[in-house]
Amino acid sequence: MENRIQAAASEIVRQSAQFDRWGTLALMDISLRYRRTVIGPLWITLTLAATIASVGTVYATLFKQDVAVFLPSFAVGLIVWTLIAATLQEGSNVFVASGHLIKAVPAPLIVHVLQMTARNVVIFLHHLLLVVLLYVVMPWPLHWTLLLAVPGFAILLVTLVGAATALGLLCARFRDIGSAIVSGLQFVFFLTPIIWTEDAVRGTAFHWLTRVNPFATLLDLVRKPLLSQATDPEQWLLGSVYAVGMAMIGLGCYARYRHRVAYWL
Amino acid sequence: MSSAAHIVLRNVSVAFPVLSFRDRSLRSRFVRAVTLRSAGNAPRPRLVSALNGVDLEIRAGDRLGIIGANGAGKTTLLRVLAGIYHPTAGTVDVCGRCLSLFDLAAGFDEEATGYENILRRGLVIGARRTEIEARRAEIAEFTELGDRLDLPLRTYSSGMMLRLIFAVATAIEGEIVLLDEWIGVGDQQFRKKARQRLDAIVARAGILVLASHDIDLIKNTCNRAILLREGRIAAAGSTEDILDQYLAGTGEGRA
Numbered sequence: 001m002e003n004r005i006q007a008a009a010s011e012i013v014r015q016s017a018q019f020d021r022w023g024t025l026a027l028m029d030i031s032l033r034y035r036r037t038v039i040g041p042l043w044i045t046l047t048l049a050a051t052i053a054s055v056g057t058v059y060a061t062l063f064k065q066d067v068a069v070f071l072p073s074f075a076v077g078l079i080v081w082t083l084i085a086a087t088l089q090e091g092s093n094v095f096v097a098s099g100h101l102i103k104a105v106p107a108p109l110i111v112h113v114l115q116m117t118a119r120n121v122v123i124f125l126h127h128l129l130l131v132v133l134l135y136v137v138m139p140w141p142l143h144w145t146l147l148l149a150v151p152g153f154a155i156l157l158v159t160l161v162g163a164a165t166a167l168g169l170l171c172a173r174f175r176d177i178g179s180a181i182v183s184g185l186q187f188v189f190f191l192t193p194i195i196w197t198e199d200a201v202r203g204t205a206f207h208w209l210t211r212v213n214p215f216a217t218l219l220d221l222v223r224k225p226l227l228s229q230a231t232d233p234e235q236w237l238l239g240s241v242y243a244v245g246m247a248m249i250g251l252g253c254y255a256r257y258r259h260r261v262a263y264w265l
Numbered sequence: 266m267s268s269a270a271h272i273v274l275r276n277v278s279v280a281f282p283v284l285s286f287r288d289r290s291l292r293s294r295f296v297r298a299v300t301l302r303s304a305g306n307a308p309r310p311r312l313v314s315a316l317n318g319v320d321l322e323i324r325a326g327d328r329l330g331i332i333g334a335n336g337a338g339k340t341t342l343l344r345v346l347a348g349i350y351h352p353t354a355g356t357v358d359v360c361g362r363c364l365s366l367f368d369l370a371a372g373f374d375e376e377a378t379g380y381e382n383i384l385r386r387g388l389v390i391g392a393r394r395t396e397i398e399a400r401r402a403e404i405a406e407f408t409e410l411g412d413r414l415d416l417p418l419r420t421y422s423s424g425m426m427l428r429l430i431f432a433v434a435t436a437i438e439g440e441i442v443l444l445d446e447w448i449g450v451g452d453q454q455f456r457k458k459a460r461q462r463l464d465a466i467v468a469r470a471g472i473l474v475l476a477s478h479d480i481d482l483i484k485n486t487c488n489r490a491i492l493l494r495e496g497r498i499a500a501a502g503s504t505e506d507i508l509d510q511y512l513a514g515t516g517e518g519r520a
Contacts, residue, residue, distance in 0.1 A: 020394045028385055032376045104368030105390050106348035173284075174291035259351035262344075263281055 008255035015110050022111050026118035045126045052078055052130070059195055070197065072134050076223045077194040079131070083124040084160065084215065085185050090116050091164025092171040092181045099265040109258050113165050117157070131226055143228040152221030152231070158243040159218060162250030169257045172264045192216050214242050270361030270440040270471030272323040272346060277355035279316040279341055279496075315341040316352070317496040323472055330483035330504060331476040332511050333493030339476035342493065343367065343443050346474060361471060364439025366448060369430045379414030379421075379429055380405070386433045400436050407432040407462075409455070424451055431459055435466060442470040446477050480508060 015022070034040040052075045060070040091113065095102060098112045135142070171177045192215045193201075201207045210216045221239045224231045287293050288310045316338045323329055331339045344350045345357060347365040372389035373382050383404055387397035405414055408428045418426065427450040450459050467473050467486070477483055483490060483504060490507035492500040492514075500510050 018393075021388050021391070024394060025385065025388050028374075028377065028381065032374055032381075035376055100368075101371050101389065103344075103349060104371035106363070106365070107389070107391055170291075173289070174294075175289040176292050262350050264284065 004255040005251060008251060008258065011108050012110050012251070012254065015108050016114060022114040023118055026115045026122060029115070029119050030122055041123055041126045042129075044123060045129060048078065048082065048127055049130055055195070063196070063200060065197070065200070068138070072138060072227055073197055073223070074195065075134060076131060076226050077192075077219060079124065079127045080156075080219050080222045081189065081192070081194055082127065083120055084156070084219070085189070086123070087117055087120045087160045087164055088167060088185060089182060090120065091160070092167040092178050094164060094168040095172040095261050096175070096178075096265065102262055102265060109261060110165065110254065113161060113168060117161055117164060121157070140228055145225050145228055145230065147225070148231060149222055149225035152225055152239070155236075155239045155243045156218050156222055159214075159239075159246045162243075162246035162248070165250035166246075166253040169253045169261065172261050173257075188213075188215055192219060194219070214238075218242060270325045271358075272321070272360070272441065272472065272474075273356075273358040274319055274321040274345070275356045275358075277316055277319040277321075277345060277352045277357060278314065279338075279345060279350055280312045280314045280353045282310040283313055284310050315496050316345065319355070319496075319498055321491065321498065321501075323474065325471040327489055328467075328473045328487040329475070330487035330490035330507070331474065331493060332478075332483060332490055332507060333499075334515075337493040338496040339493055340367075340445055341496075343445055343474065343476055346441075347443055359441065361440035362438075363441045363443060364437065364466070364470070365443040366434055367443070367445035369434045369448070370426075373418060373426075373430065375419040376417055378417055379408070379410060382418055382429065383414075383433050386430075387437070390437070392437055396437070404432045404436045407436075407458075427451055428455060435462055438466060438469065440471040442467060442473045444473065444475045444477075447475070447479065447482055480512070484508060 030041055034043065037043055039046075052071070056071040056074045057067060059065075059074070060067040063070070090097075094112050094116050095109065101107075102109065102112075134140075167177070167181065171181075189195075191209055191213055193210055198207075198210050201210070217235050217238045220235055221231065223229075282288070319342065331342060333339050341350065343365070345352055346359060347363055348357075348359065349365075351357075372386040374385060377385060380401070383401060384394070384397055388394065408414070408425075410425060410428060413421070413425065414429075418429075421429070431448060431450045448459065448463065449456055473486070475483065475486060487504050490502070490504045491498050492507050492511050500507055
């Protein structure tokens with residue numbers, strides 16, 4: 001087993017280093033998908049902006065919150081959540097979707113996961129335009145803590161790649177999980193402080209949710225720095241634990257099942 | 266370049282699980298576990314054995330023909346050699362860069378232009394970007410498609426598409442060439458050109474493995490042959506002997 005883990009790990013490291021392969025494929029995927037539109041992937045950014053503006057103001061009014069506080073937090077929260085949800089959802093389908101390719105061309109399976117993740121990261125980068133816009137509109141000074149978004153994002157990415165690999169393998173074998181994940185993510189969306197804030201639940205029974213929900217922790221490691229808010233060390237520790245744990249689960253599944261996938265498709 | 270290429274298969278078996286709708290459901294497995302139905306009652310996924318205890322050694326210089334009826338395991342064997350299927354039992358040792366010339370259209374995208382597809386397919390089969398870009402002009406020239414390579418693939422006729430697919434697939438050489446039936450594409454003039462290129466690739470390759478139903482092709486191309494029957498190597502030896510056995514088996518007596 002140890003040898004298999006080692007072989008799988010070195011395969012993943014080798015393939016991750018070949019950025020020009022999966023990176024180029026991911027960029028091509030996006031440019032092809034939006035070929036016949038004028039503004040390309042910015043269409044999704046525009047849709048997201050519309051959602052943020054409408055839902056954000058409505059909820060701020062409903063929950064009697066200050067729009068200037070709620071809207072930025074909701075906006076960045078939704079942008080990061082979109083990345084999480086899309087990567088997990090596509091991740092659960094990643095090997096099934098490339099089934100014909102997997103059976104036709106010998107290539108390490110992790111390439112498909114990396115390509116899918118890169119695609120979603122590129123879309124996420126488009127959405128960051130909205131964050132830039134926030135900084136223009138809001139009277140926030142630029143703070144050095146903004147840079148903490150980079151390690152936060154790294155922790156989130158490692159977790160997502162690990163989870164997508166494990167889910168992809170599981171869903172190649174058991175086809176009914178994909179739909180469960182879609183509804184599960186919707187459920188998690190409401191349990192994560194996106195359309196509500198941590199402050200709003202402070203002192204209520206729901207506050208523990210923001211502590212034990214891994215999605216909340218990982219989301220905040222990107223969101224809080226992006227909003228120039230302070231992050232606490234406990235969240236960094238928890239986030240790192242999630243990242244290492246998920247990476248190990250992903251690696252374990254990859255080592256054990258990657259050679260079976262061609263037979264399941 | 267080709268002296269080092271070799272392939273060793275030891276006792277290789279491949280068995281496919283035939284997964285029914287129920288087998289693919291985690292929910293039904295969960296329900297079975299919760300209701301404590303004994304494992305004996307639970308139907309195991311049926312296994313179909315595609316290859317069974319295959320021992321094979323291919324050395325540089327070998328031109329191996331794989332013969333057998335439909336479903337005998339020819340394509341599965343090629344896919345094992347290409348590294349697509351990892352055998353359920355036994356060991357595979359392939360030394361040398363493999364060029365697998367089957368499923369050539371995989372990786373192409375209808376919406377992308379001819380040039381983009383050259384890059385795309387190249388990346389998919391694992392070539393480096395620089396390597397593909399270095400050969401771009403050569404591939405484009407071989408297709409004779411000219412400016413049409415700037416158009417999306419969906420506007421191509423099937424003949425044009427085949428030209429592109431063939432040109433891309435054969436642009437990168439390998440020490441080990443795996444062929445599932447000989448590829449013939451395009452109109453008369455292009456067919457001749459394609460034939461010449463394939464001949465050249467095969468001539469340069471250290472090892473050729475060719476699965477085919479075409480008796481004359483195997484006879485002219487290969488110096489060794491194996492006969493597959495229901496996933497086992499029924500016979501191995503010189504091309505003549507194996508073809509005789511195969512033809513005797515199919516009752517198609519030929520002089």
